[in-house]
Amino acid sequence: MRTADWIPIFQQSISDYHQTDQVDTPVQNPFTKGSLEFLMYEKNWIDTVQWHLEDIIRDPQIDPVQALAIKRRIDSSNQHRTDMVEYIDSWFLQQFSSVPVTDDASFNTESPAWAIDRLSILELKIYHMQQEATRPDASEVHRAACSAKLDILLTQRNDLSAAIDQLLSDIVAGKKYMKVYKQMKMYNDESLNPVLYQQKK
Structure with missing residues (x-):
């Protein structure tokens, strides 16, 4: 279970x-x-599709109805x-459930899967x-600037990995030790988003 095994899976998903x-x-x-390989591929596919949805919705000429749907x-x-x-965090938690924890063990602010989430999105940035760094119709200045940014992203990949x-x-x-904290997003819940639940009154 190392990032060196997962980065190629992210790359395969992006290529596919x-x-x-x-x-x-x-x-x-x-x-x-x-x-775990299945989950990593699935995770990156979600990120990849969403990346391109974010591109689409930024089209200044997009039809407003389509923009709302996107x-x-x-x-x-x-x-x-x-x-x-x-x-994925629950998967890890199950895998590590039998690991004895030392008396001075500490809790990490970021769970493994949320860090992997950043790594997956970072791989999209690199791609x-x-x-852009090799785009034939871009200017030399543009390609050089993107190449410099790419170098930083590759360093970030190494550090994050x-x-x-x-x-x-x-x-x-x-x-x-780790825990799984549910995000408890409120805006998608009809019982927690006041815009939604007030419509039912």
């Missing part, structure tokens, strides 16, 4: 998506359902993304910055 580059392309996860789709995707992160690997090693060694 760009075979069509269409947000409605059905996911065809090549990994065994229920495996915005609601992004909201739904965000909820799906959150649910997937929490599911698209690489595209090392931090995630260290966190998981510490959990396995009992030096850190």
Whole structure:
């Protein structure tokens, strides 16, 4: 369980998506359902589709009706993304459930899956910055600026990967422990969002 195993899965998901580059392309996860590899592919596919939905909605010429539909789709995707992160954290929690915790073990502010969420999105940034750094119709200034940004993103990948690997090693060694806190998003809940529940009165 190391980031070196997951980054290629993220890259495969991104590459598979760009075979069509269409947000409605059905996911065809090549990994065994229920495996950690399956979850990592699924997670990145959600991020990849949402990345492109965010591009679409920023079109200044977009039809307002379409923009609203895309915005609601992004909201739904965000909820799906959150649910997937929490599911992956639950997977880790189950894996580590029998690990004895040391007396001085500490709690990490960020869970493994939320850190992996950042790594998945970072891989998308790297992919698209690489595209911009080599775009034939862009200016040399643009390509040079994007190449400089790409170098920073690659350094960030190394740093974040090392931090995630260290966190998981510490959990396995009992030096850190984890919990799964549900995000409890309120705006999608008809009983918690006042705009929604006041309409029922």
